[in-house]
Amino acid sequence: VxxxxxxxxxxxxxxxxxxxxxxxxxxxxxxxxxxxxxxxxxxxxxxxxxxxxxxxxxxxxxxxxxSVSALGWACVLLVGCQMFLALLVLQVLHLFYFQDNSIPVEDRKHIYIYFGTFSRSLFTMFELTLANYPTVSRALTEKVTEWFMLVTV
Incomplete structure (x- = not known):
């Protein structure tokens, strides 16, 4: 038995x-x-x-x-795209936004919470893709430039 x-x-x-x-x-x-x-x-x-x-x-x-292998590759592709976009937005903001002294410090701190480091930027990209995108989209649109609305909405 x-x-x-x-x-x-x-x-x-x-x-x-x-x-x-x-x-x-x-x-x-x-x-x-x-x-x-x-x-x-x-x-x-x-x-x-x-x-x-x-x-x-x-x-x-x-x-x-x-379909498990296809799901795995889809996840790898999604994370790869999120990492690329996180690095891109992080570099753009560091070059043109965080170092600009004419922008109020509070606004820069608010955006830094979302995109200040790579890990924060990657987490924000995950949030933009799969979760609550209006909060981040509104912050980028109002504090940085309205052109981010094309990317985040």
């Missing part, structure tokens, strides 16, 4: 769950338990291949498995 490795995975999941529910401190990371549960779900997908009615589920699982 315990010759199949999946039985050992099932037993480990049940034991970790029982210890977790009992409130005992195991020292195990809960992420590890979640990964074991995911492995248990993969066993279910293996079973779904054998059942005739689950053909559509098997096709969807196979397509998700096949």
């Amino acid at each position: 315990f010759r199949d490795p999946w039985n050992w995975v099932d037993m480990a999941v049940v034991l970790i769950w029982a210890i977790d529910v009992s409130g005992a401190s195991t020292g195990l990371n809960s992420q590890f338990a979640r990964m074991l549960r995911l492995a248990r779900l993969m066993r279910f997908l293996k079973l779904a291949r054998a059942v005739r009615g689950f053909d559509a589920l098997f096709i969807m699982a196979a397509s998700l498995k096949g």
